[in-house]
Amino acid sequence: MSGNVATRLETGTPFLRDLIADINSGQIKVPQFQRQFVWKEDQALKLLDSIANNYPVGSLLLWRTKNTLAVERDIGAFKLPETDDMTPTDYVLDGQQRLTVIYSALGVSEGHEGFNAVYDLNEKCFLEAFEDFNQTQFPLRIIYNTTKLLNFRSGLVSYPNGEELQKNLDSLIDVVTNYRIPVVTLKELTVEEVCPIFERINSSGTRLSTYDLMVAATWNESFDLNEEAQKIALSLKPKGFDDIDGNLVLKCLSSIQFKGIKKEQVLSLRNISKEEMDKLVELTKSALLKTVDLLKTEFKIYSWDFLPYEAVAVIIAYVYSKRKTLSKEDICRIRKWFWISAFSERYRGASESFVSQDLEAIDAYIVNGEEPQKSFGNLPKTDTFKKLAFRSNNSRSRALIILLALKSPRNITNGALIDTEVALSEYNKKQFHHVYPKAYLKRAGVQGEHNSLANFCMLAASENNIISDDHPNEYLPRLVEELGAEAKRIFESNYLPSPDTVDYSKLSYSEFLDLRSELMMSDISKLADGESI
Incomplete structure (x- = not known):
């Protein structure tokens, strides 16, 4: 202090x-x-x-x-x-x-x-x-x-x-x-001076934020920040994104107004006139509507829960505030930045200053179409990828989930197309399954990361119990036989090695991770190069 x-x-x-x-x-x-x-x-x-x-x-x-x-x-x-x-x-x-x-x-x-x-x-x-x-x-x-x-x-x-x-x-x-x-x-401390003290208060178990303080500090008879944030949330309701966090709204407002989300920039929103704020709210609302449309169509993200980082929404909203529509080349550049930043964990613990610097870089790269002046991160190597653990609140895990959704997966139990919008509207562990069941791996004393990203597939909750903790060298060959001629297409829709090329009755966990990591990293690399899959 x-x-x-x-x-x-x-x-x-x-x-x-x-x-x-x-x-x-x-x-x-x-x-x-x-x-x-x-x-x-x-x-x-x-x-x-x-x-x-x-x-x-x-x-x-x-x-x-x-x-x-x-x-x-x-x-x-x-x-x-x-x-x-x-x-x-x-x-x-x-x-x-x-x-x-x-x-x-x-x-x-x-x-x-x-x-x-x-x-x-x-x-x-x-x-x-x-x-x-x-x-x-x-x-x-x-x-x-x-x-x-x-x-x-x-x-x-x-x-x-x-x-x-x-x-x-x-x-x-x-x-x-x-x-x-x-x-x-x-x-008599200013809002700017109170903010850092205020944000650290947690003795009651409730995290207080800059948004909370701004709601109070910007309030007057003619303007209520919370009311404006609710308007934005209401506009997103038909798209299923109305549970937007107030801090995310605040950062989007700041990024669009000041091309940055540093504390002093966010707090400076208090100083703009009501007329300016009204225009900014409308512009932000429009930009966020386009942002969630892009998240749904391009990335199969149907809920804020599956967004790798909130910085992603802040940056895309900024882009849409500058460009009414995005060209094929623009989408290609966003795709590159999105997948590299997600799998490199670019915004993990990132400061507002760091995100603000990226806003400048994205402005040059996407809005102005210039070649990037810096790297947005590096993808993990295939050997590293198979060792990464699946965690629901981890950006790489969220990126993996939407990668699986892009593949239009089918249930490996019956070949039925999985409704990815339902599966990804709200995080539900029952929609995901260890291909090599964790209980089996533990029981058999198998070495390696049991929760590896490469060991998860999407599976409708109703089908989960069919596999349970069965021995993979038994249930996978059985499924191949039951699915018949469709087995190859169904397995490939889940990044599972083709049953035409591997013998699942003998495939070890280590060999499975190697093969599936290669398949996944191949598509991740394509996406990071701006290609679609």
């Missing part, structure tokens, strides 16, 4: 009562990007128990700014008051769930909706409050109401163990009313 930012950090340990007062006055607000209150009852009760035992419950992170952010109109089930735009507001960046429990349990008036708890003075434990809780269960919402608190305490004398009950109550009140919680306040 830079020294400049560090000087604008304020740390404190206010009493719970002070935090509650700040919420009631509207000083503390919950930004719109924060998730709704989702804690379960047992989590909330454990937090109260930690406070009662004087255990630390973590710190809160607030951002004090005069910038008006889009805010949630309530905290838990309680409506927040309006405040004037001139008063600096403390927006909750981290700790919303804890603060909601504290406020709802201790700060809300009796009878109000939302999480409500009592402290059982006999059992010395917290319980969720019900309408019929007994008189030895202390309602926490009166803890700061002196009159009601004293009346409740006085009523305990009527019980045989009244003195003990009062002692337990006094002990609870002493701890809770004197409990302090650490608060770090970022004072």
Whole structure:
């Protein structure tokens, strides 16, 4: 953290009562990007128990700014008051769930909706409050109401163990009313300064992003970034791509506006006028519609789940923002770049700066038709390819899946054409099968990568159980015989060596990987040269 930012950090340990007062006055607000209150009852009760035992419950992170952010109109089930735009507001960046429990349990008036708890003075434990809780269960919402608190305490004398009950109550009140919680306040930092801090917050298990912050920071009465992103998503719905991630939308907007997705460029979207933004949203919407059309027709990608990297969509959308249509040569160049970058894992862990540099290179290569000034990566060698493991979230595995789809595969069990759009609309492990079953390989103690890319084929879920973990030297020859004259065509549609050239009753796993890797790498090399298969 830079020294400049560090000087604008304020740390404190206010009493719970002070935090509650700040919420009631509207000083503390919950930004719109924060998730709704989702804690379960047992989590909330454990937090109260930690406070009662004087255990630390973590710190809160607030951002004090005069910038008006889009805010949630309530905290838990309680409506927040309006405040004037001139008063600096403390927006909750981290700790919303804890603060909601504290406020709802201790700060809300009796009878109000939302999480409500009592402290059982006999059992010395917290319980969720019900309408019929007994008189030895202390309602926490009166803890700061002196009159009601004293009346409740006085009523305990009527019980045989009244003195003990009062002692337990006094002990609870002493701890809770004197409990302090650490608060770090970022004072008057810009959105640019808050972003890197904000992105690293993960104490609640929810990853917050630049998009979330931008949704709040760009909001005003006439413009709502989230609303614009939803418009783009809605336009993609007929094509099955409406689950587009907000960060991807934001990067597409930035790439088209600034030819880059660096943090400062993304944040600069806040500075363009509403008229410019309206035009940019329409242009981005059009570019993304063409992008998903290309993904479906050229690459058999029917879902964002099978896109090797989101950078691919960002770059193709940029191209379509500059070119209404793409020529055969343009498609050839995109094909080269796509397959090389996917199998070389070009964008694995790539920074925004790296992707922005590629946008410049793609602009010259595809938009302007110039020869590439740099390589977009290198394909793996055949021997390396067979050692690569299949992982559903790995770019090479996703590229392999769409390679299989391009081959128009047929079920090796019955020759029926596989509906690749169904198989690739949503990732489903049942649609893919080890040719040499993993259970068999493990049982037989076979060496080599059992999850090799070269050991997978597409197979309809309904046909999966037919193969199960059968011995490949038995089930493959059986299928060849059952498929008869169609066996060669069906096997070749799955990159399986032709039964005319190999004896599957004797083919070892190592030999199978060698032969199938060669077949796959041959087509991958063609695609990386811009050819179709």
